[in-house]
Amino acid sequence: MKTPVTKTSTSGLRGEYGSAAEDFTVSQDWGRYSPEAHERWRRLYAAQGGLARRYAASQFVEGLERLDCAEGIPRFEDANRVLGAETGWSLVAVPGFIPDAVFFDHLAHRRFPVTRWLREEHELDYLVEPDVFHDFFGHVPMLLNPSVAHFLELYGKAGERAMQMGALDMLARIYWYTVEFGLVREDGALKVFGAGIVSSAGETVYAIEDSNVLRVPFDPIRIMRTAYSIDSFQQNYFVLESLDQLIDGLVQLDFGPLYERWRDEAPLPAGQLLPGEQALDLSGERRS
Numbered sequence: 001m002k003t004p005v006t007k008t009s010t011s012g013l014r015g016e017y018g019s020a021a022e023d024f025t026v027s028q029d030w031g032r033y034s035p036e037a038h039e040r041w042r043r044l045y046a047a048q049g050g051l052a053r054r055y056a057a058s059q060f061v062e063g064l065e066r067l068d069c070a071e072g073i074p075r076f077e078d079a080n081r082v083l084g085a086e087t088g089w090s091l092v093a094v095p096g097f098i099p100d101a102v103f104f105d106h107l108a109h110r111r112f113p114v115t116r117w118l119r120e121e122h123e124l125d126y127l128v129e130p131d132v133f134h135d136f137f138g139h140v141p142m143l144l145n146p147s148v149a150h151f152l153e154l155y156g157k158a159g160e161r162a163m164q165m166g167a168l169d170m171l172a173r174i175y176w177y178t179v180e181f182g183l184v185r186e187d188g189a190l191k192v193f194g195a196g197i198v199s200s201a202g203e204t205v206y207a208i209e210d211s212n213v214l215r216v217p218f219d220p221i222r223i224m225r226t227a228y229s230i231d232s233f234q235q236n237y238f239v240l241e242s243l244d245q246l247i248d249g250l251v252q253l254d255f256g257p258l259y260e261r262w263r264d265e266a267p268l269p270a271g272q273l274l275p276g277e278q279a280l281d282l283s284g285e286r287r288s
Helices: 035-055 058-067 076-086 100-108 132-144 146-164 168-180 201-209 220-224 255-262
Strands: 090-094 111-115 183-186 189-192 214-217 236-240
Touching (some): 076 090, 076 132, 100 111, 111 132, 146 168, 146 255, 168 220, 168 236, 220 255
Antiparallel strands (some): 183 189
16 A cells, blocks of 8 residues: 655655555554553653643543553554444554545544554654554544534545535644644633644643633634644634534535635635634633
């Protein structure tokens, strides 16, 4: 299998693609992980788990506890027993980034691709490509939430139309600003649930506590038009009132006319308010 090309990484993809199947799946080969890798996982988990208990949505924390993966790199087959019983999802191991069409097909069939390799010691604080810690720690706990589980299936099914209409960038921004970098209000406070935030120590604190960060209410059309940052903390975040809003705010939209209207327009710059918009304060309330 040929290594795919991606514009979301400038580092040159790692991962062993030669043995991958047509759908880019591989065996996790759990026995290959070294004791040092398991120790690295434990340190990553201890650091991020502590931050998650303070800053992450309760659904994330509850899902993480149910997965019981603090002591080392988890076996995907163990997680699949929990996921299958709860939401019908399963994990499939992949070498790293996979082509968009393949990714969408997995999601549409409730299969979540998880990279099998773990970052090296010098990459603990920053990693361009997703590894097993980002994918598993960051994403899998939320797959136990019915709203997120349903949203990801619908997102996968929407991929083919977006590709046919030349609007993949617009659809990708929905994923980026929710599943990867989404915030949600919970009991009068802002919480993180996006995997890109919750698997990053620096961005977890930054997204919630930095008073200079632009936070705006969830608006799917605004999101589809807004650029994002790949190699730095985000310049703005979109805030859900609840995770149910993922479905309520998107399932009724007819994406076709939106793609036709905006796909050829340059995206809105990140970090800027639009005329008439109000930013949210650190509790998620609109600033006066």
